Amino acid sequence: xxxxxxxxxxAVLEHSRHxxxxxxxxxxxxxxxxxxxxxGDEVRVFLVLDVGGIIDDVAFEGKSCxxxxxxxxxxxxxxxxxxxxxxxxxxxxxxxxxxGGAEPPPDGMEAEVERLGALSALRDYPVREKCATLAxxxxxxxxxxxxxxxxxxxxxxxxx
Amino acid sequence: xxxxxxxxxxxxxxxxxxxxxxFDVEAVRADFPILHRPVRGRPLVYLDTAASAQKPVQxxxxxxxFYSEEYANxxxxxxxxxxxxxxxYDAARRKVxxxxxxxxxxxxxxxxxxxxxxxxxxxxFGEAFLKQGDEVVITGLEHHSNIVPWQFLRxxxxxxxxxxRLNDRGEAPLDEFTxxxxxxxxxxxxxxxxxxxxSVLPVAAMIGAAHRVGAKVLIDGSQSVVHLGADVQAxxxxxxxxxxxxxxGPTGIGVLYGKEALLEAMPPYQGGGDMIASVTFEKTxxxxxxxxxxxxxxxxxxxxxxxxxxxYLTRAGLERVRVHEAGLLRYATSRLxxxxxxxxxxxxxxxxxxxxxxxxxxxxxxxxxxxxxQGIAIRAGHHCAQPVMARFGVPATARASFGLYNTAREVDxxxxxxxxxxxxxxx
Numbered sequence: 001x002x003x004x005x006x007x008x009x010x011a012v013l014e015h016s017r018h019x020x021x022x023x024x025x026x027x028x029x030x031x032x033x034x035x036x037x038x039x040g041d042e043v044r045v046f047l048v049l050d051v052g053g054i055i056d057d058v059a060f061e062g063k064s065c066x067x068x069x070x071x072x073x074x075x076x077x078x079x080x081x082x083x084x085x086x087x088x089x090x091x092x093x094x095x096x097x098x099x100g101g102a103e104p105p106p107d108g109m110e111a112e113v114e115r116l117g118a119l120s121a122l123r124d125y126p127v128r129e130k131c132a133t134l135a136x137x138x139x140x141x142x143x144x145x146x147x148x149x150x151x152x153x154x155x156x157x158x159x160x
Numbered sequence: 161x162x163x164x165x166x167x168x169x170x171x172x173x174x175x176x177x178x179x180x181x182x183f184d185v186e187a188v189r190a191d192f193p194i195l196h197r198p199v200r201g202r203p204l205v206y207l208d209t210a211a212s213a214q215k216p217v218q219x220x221x222x223x224x225x226f227y228s229e230e231y232a233n234x235x236x237x238x239x240x241x242x243x244x245x246x247x248x249y250d251a252a253r254r255k256v257x258x259x260x261x262x263x264x265x266x267x268x269x270x271x272x273x274x275x276x277x278x279x280x281x282x283x284x285f286g287e288a289f290l291k292q293g294d295e296v297v298i299t300g301l302e303h304h305s306n307i308v309p310w311q312f313l314r315x316x317x318x319x320x321x322x323x324x325r326l327n328d329r330g331e332a333p334l335d336e337f338t339x340x341x342x343x344x345x346x347x348x349x350x351x352x353x354x355x356x357x358x359s360v361l362p363v364a365a366m367i368g369a370a371h372r373v374g375a376k377v378l379i380d381g382s383q384s385v386v387h388l389g390a391d392v393q394a395x396x397x398x399x400x401x402x403x404x405x406x407x408x409g410p411t412g413i414g415v416l417y418g419k420e421a422l423l424e425a426m427p428p429y430q431g432g433g434d435m436i437a438s439v440t441f442e443k444t445x446x447x448x449x450x451x452x453x454x455x456x457x458x459x460x461x462x463x464x465x466x467x468x469x470x471x472y473l474t475r476a477g478l479e480r481v482r483v484h485e486a487g488l489l490r491y492a493t494s495r496l497x498x499x500x501x502x503x504x505x506x507x508x509x510x511x512x513x514x515x516x517x518x519x520x521x522x523x524x525x526x527x528x529x530x531x532x533x534q535g536i537a538i539r540a541g542h543h544c545a546q547p548v549m550a551r552f553g554v555p556a557t558a559r560a561s562f563g564l565y566n567t568a569r570e571v572d573x574x575x576x577x578x579x580x581x582x583x584x585x586x587x
Binding site: 004007008013016017038039040041063064065066067125128131 | 522523524525526529530533534540541542546549555556584585
């Protein structure tokens with residue numbers, strides 16, 4: 001197959017078949033939904049931030065295409081242990097990667113960026129950008145919610 | 161170039177049966193320049209004709225010739241070119257009249273497409289003649305363009321929108337439709353063929369039933385004219401709309417047919433040049449049909465191109481095209497059904513050459529992406545028919561649709577690519 005192996009490399013196929021952290025988190029502190037209007041795909045992202053503002057746990061729910069699922073799965077692998085600022089910085093680097101934009105300077109998260117690099121061929125498929133960034137936008141919307149409660153009922157629900 | 165005198169059978173696809181009707185698909189393909197360009201390093205397999213048909217050189221050339229040799233604005237100048245352009249525009253209207261078997265050319269209004277035709281009827285007919293509580297009946301198969309204008313009318317006039325239910329095969333059964341008809345039904349508006357599933361609706365019986373309760377009927381022929389043609393007098397529909405670009409014609413041109421008495425009674429849709437008889441600041445007198453509904457400089461070259469497309473399809477022979485496409489549909493249905501993870505959505509007894517399908521564990525966008533890498537163009541999405549998707553519990557489908565230039569060989573390419581998708585994403 002010409003080309004298609006670039007868009008769906010082994011890592012992407014593997015994450016789409018067996019997504020990591022596809023679950024809800026009942027003790028979430030932050031949550032938000034994102035919808036891709038082009039295809040109707042929807043994803044919900046759940047976060048647990050500790051008292052120091054460090055991401056302790058992250059998970060997602062929803063049925064979507066292989067790209068969106070793999071991207072959400074990869075995101076949940078690289079975010080734990082990061083601060084809000086680091087999560088935003090990772091998004092900026094990932095966004096630059098999949099859109100072919102200017103890469104921000106290195107910031108000590110090279111291993112995470114390399115892992116996200118499984119989706120780098122997306123820069124040649126601009127119509128799929130929203131698939132790749134769907135979960136990330138939901139994650140950012142969740143972080144931008146005021147934060148606070150530690151139970152599901154107290155969590156801040158946002159829509160990306 | 162297409163030669164209608166030939167009696168050459170198609171090399172493949174003949175196994176699907178009806179090859180007695182002579183149809184030379186290779187000669188047809190030679191007329192479509194775009195089919196000969198590679199895509200992603202492979203021959204293009206274009207299976208998205210239901211979204212928009214490719215154009216034969218005869219249509220492309222008609223527009224080029226018109227702009228090169230005959231172009232000016234219409235109904236304006238007394239000079240030679242303006243008269244020629246006006247004659248050609250009127251001739252295109254008469255071609256549409258003959259194609260639809262309308263009584264008079266005045267019943268043919270050129271629009272930008274089917275969408276504008278429906279909006280014209282919803283606005284002009286709807287706002288003038290429908291009152292609060294009056295009912296508009298559509299079906300669950302409609303394209304968004306035959307839903308949203310009626311929702312707008314509902315907001316403006318307080319009409320009631322009723323939607324006939326589908327069955328599990330993706331058909332709009334007659335009894336579900338007639339059950340919604342009543343003394344308050346003023347208009348029924350429905351597709352002849354579903355764009356998302358290909359289902360053919362029982363339009364003749366639906367029109368008769370609607371007329372029996374005194375309702376007017378609008379037929380959305382966007383998907384049907386190219387496969388089945390249309391005879392508006394035999395159908396006895398009150399309005400009929402279609403788009404030129406789905407008929408191998410140009411974009412930006414479409415047709416609204418309306419019965420003359422209705423069009424006469426309806427107020428203008430837009431105001432401007434060409435639609436007036438006289439204007440003073442105190443009073444404007446509206447022009448006679450069809451100019452009344454064609455404000456502003458119309459899509460003249462596109463109308464000429466549409467005329468060429470109708471000529472092309474007529475020469476190819478609608479019945480022969482229908483048989484060819486029906487053969488492709490049967491062949492593709494049988495081959496795709498044999499792929500384990502494939503489920504076909506929409507299994508109506510009578511279908512136009514459209515196959516919507518989903519694959520277990522694979523999102524339609526991923527199907528479309530892998531097929532694209534093989535040079536195969538299909539539609540993946542909701543097909544501007546989200547209620548149909550909701551009815552079948554899917555966010556989207558993959559849809560392959562066939563036109564007169566498609567071949568059994570291309571169906572084979574489709575199926576092979578679908579098998580690749582299955583292997584790639586199998587869990």
